Amino acid sequence: MADAIKIDADLAAYLNVVPKTYSLSVFAALVGYLIYKWLVATDIPHIKGLPEIPGAIPVFGHLLKLGEDHATVCERWWRQYGHSVYQIKLGNTRAVVVNSFEDCRKMLLGHQNAIIDRPKLYTFHGIISSTQGFTIGSSPWDDSCKKKRKAAGTALGRPALRNYNNMFDLESYCIVRDLKRDSKNGQLELNVRPFIQRYALNTTLTLCYGIRMDEVYDELLREILYVGSAISLLRSASENLQDYVPLLRYMPNNEKNIRSKELRERRDAYLNLLLDKVRAMIKKGTDKPCISAAILKDEETKLTGVEVSSICLSLVSGGFETIPGTLTSAIGSLATPEGQEWQDRAYADIKRFYPDVRDAWTDCIHEEKIPYINAIIKEAGRYYTVSAMSLPRKTVTEVNWNGAIIPPKTMILINAQAGNHDIDHFGPDGNKFNPERWLKSLNPPTEKETTGLPHLSFGAGSRACSGQFIASRLLYAALVRILSSYKIVASEDNPPNTDYVDYNQFKSALVAIPRDFKVKLVPRDEAMTTECLGAAEARTKDHYKE
Numbered sequence: 001m002a003d004a005i006k007i008d009a010d011l012a013a014y015l016n017v018v019p020k021t022y023s024l025s026v027f028a029a030l031v032g033y034l035i036y037k038w039l040v041a042t043d044i045p046h047i048k049g050l051p052e053i054p055g056a057i058p059v060f061g062h063l064l065k066l067g068e069d070h071a072t073v074c075e076r077w078w079r080q081y082g083h084s085v086y087q088i089k090l091g092n093t094r095a096v097v098v099n100s101f102e103d104c105r106k107m108l109l110g111h112q113n114a115i116i117d118r119p120k121l122y123t124f125h126g127i128i129s130s131t132q133g134f135t136i137g138s139s140p141w142d143d144s145c146k147k148k149r150k151a152a153g154t155a156l157g158r159p160a161l162r163n164y165n166n167m168f169d170l171e172s173y174c175i176v177r178d179l180k181r182d183s184k185n186g187q188l189e190l191n192v193r194p195f196i197q198r199y200a201l202n203t204t205l206t207l208c209y210g211i212r213m214d215e216v217y218d219e220l221l222r223e224i225l226y227v228g229s230a231i232s233l234l235r236s237a238s239e240n241l242q243d244y245v246p247l248l249r250y251m252p253n254n255e256k257n258i259r260s261k262e263l264r265e266r267r268d269a270y271l272n273l274l275l276d277k278v279r280a281m282i283k284k285g286t287d288k289p290c291i292s293a294a295i296l297k298d299e300e301t302k303l304t305g306v307e308v309s310s311i312c313l314s315l316v317s318g319g320f321e322t323i324p325g326t327l328t329s330a331i332g333s334l335a336t337p338e339g340q341e342w343q344d345r346a347y348a349d350i351k352r353f354y355p356d357v358r359d360a361w362t363d364c365i366h367e368e369k370i371p372y373i374n375a376i377i378k379e380a381g382r383y384y385t386v387s388a389m390s391l392p393r394k395t396v397t398e399v400n401w402n403g404a405i406i407p408p409k410t411m412i413l414i415n416a417q418a419g420n421h422d423i424d425h426f427g428p429d430g431n432k433f434n435p436e437r438w439l440k441s442l443n444p445p446t447e448k449e450t451t452g453l454p455h456l457s458f459g460a461g462s463r464a465c466s467g468q469f470i471a472s473r474l475l476y477a478a479l480v481r482i483l484s485s486y487k488i489v490a491s492e493d494n495p496p497n498t499d500y501v502d503y504n505q506f507k508s509a510l511v512a513i514p515r516d517f518k519v520k521l522v523p524r525d526e527a528m529t530t531e532c533l534g535a536a537e538a539r540t541k542d543h544y545k546e
């Protein structure tokens, strides 16, 4: 009997405990599941019908697998998994990556209204841009962005270029003048990039502020270039995990935030200094026609002060790394042993159009008619895709991608580097630098008619690069003047790296920065170069003097 009572008591105790333990484990499992769901959640849920790259991990998604060089890893995933368009997770952000040339074209042009927006990122938009507004290339699509894009389009469009002939003349003259001086007319090898950086930066500073700097190593010029490049590093996904993993923002002594604030202050300091210089010039009556003087003098612009800062910031930052990256790397390829033949043909083509080189010097600032030079420019743009992942886009409405519905507010990443080297589009030598792919005949050089989009380096459609015409003109004028003065030969000790991925020393930056290399400049016709320089000096000596 006593035994029966004990058994009943045990059973009762057991029945009492089991539900408690059971409900605790169910509760723990539920909490665990919810935490897991939270750690793997993304702003946009999985897009049905669009392949997702395997191997995403909680919190980081694919970020760690992407490493530093997103364009190259995404290109490899395209070939490895056989899908040119797929979805990935950048921490808590779902993104659609587009790789092949045809798919990039279809996304950029076929869905241009749907992908007109740009995403906002915590570090760049929240911290760095909090004082001067967003650049156009990082502004979400709204009325203010529309106005800024229109104003930049007017300042940089084809018809406006003729207003800048003096500037093209002066700045491209300064490149050859200083290359000649610093190389001791070809006796010393040198790095051409600093000369081209000054070229690009002076151009946009002149447009925005009517200000230029004559010295290649001017302190303010170097400060603008340094800060701009450092900010470009902070815009890329691989450098800024905190943009996609919000928990990282709350780390004590957050170095990214400290660095971003420091750079923001340095940038504010030089932008204010530039505006103060314009104010002082207006007071003295020595200001030059430029975007900021127009607004400071309260001319009819329909733009606010913040919008003007944003336009100036966009123009200054739009050109100072893209042009040097493209032109320096093109010079690197032309300087190689294989490039000597391309240079000879380019020189012959300059002479075909301008038997007198003095005419080439005066005409190259207002027309681009030498086919071989145009071919080099197109190839440099394609092969050295300086903005490898372009600038990110965001959908404003649904995109129906072969039946898969990409919802509004989804990040779209155009892998311009992958598309620009797509062998299905550019042929089996798509991963080689070859200017002649753009020519239909070599004798004499005749350009192929490219209807539509030649390459992806300027983007395309609703948010395509506003500076592409001025960029081509700058590349053209500099190449005609340099190639007509010198034969460029790569240094044996410091040769250029001409691999389309490895030429870039900072793969995580938004815009490539080529590795340093040196070249030797062999004068072609010393007397003629001296004459062209003298004539250019006489024409330009009064331009943009304070």
Ligand code: HEM
Residues within 6 Å of the ligand: 136, 137, 138, 139, 149, 152, 156, 204, 314, 315, 316, 318, 319, 322, 323, 326, 386, 387, 390, 391, 456, 457, 458, 459, 460, 461, 462, 463, 464, 465, 466, 467, 468, 470, 471
């Ligand atoms: C070789 C030189 C250049 C390259 C490779 C380049 C490349 C690009 C790319 C890839 C975009 C994004 C396009 C898209 O989303 O479809 C862009 C946008 C932009 N670029 Fe350029 N760019 C160059 C030169 C310039 C110059 C010289 C300026 C100005 C002086 C400039 C101003 C802009 C602006 C304002 C935008 C933003 C357009 C928008 O978001 O609406 N670019 N550029």
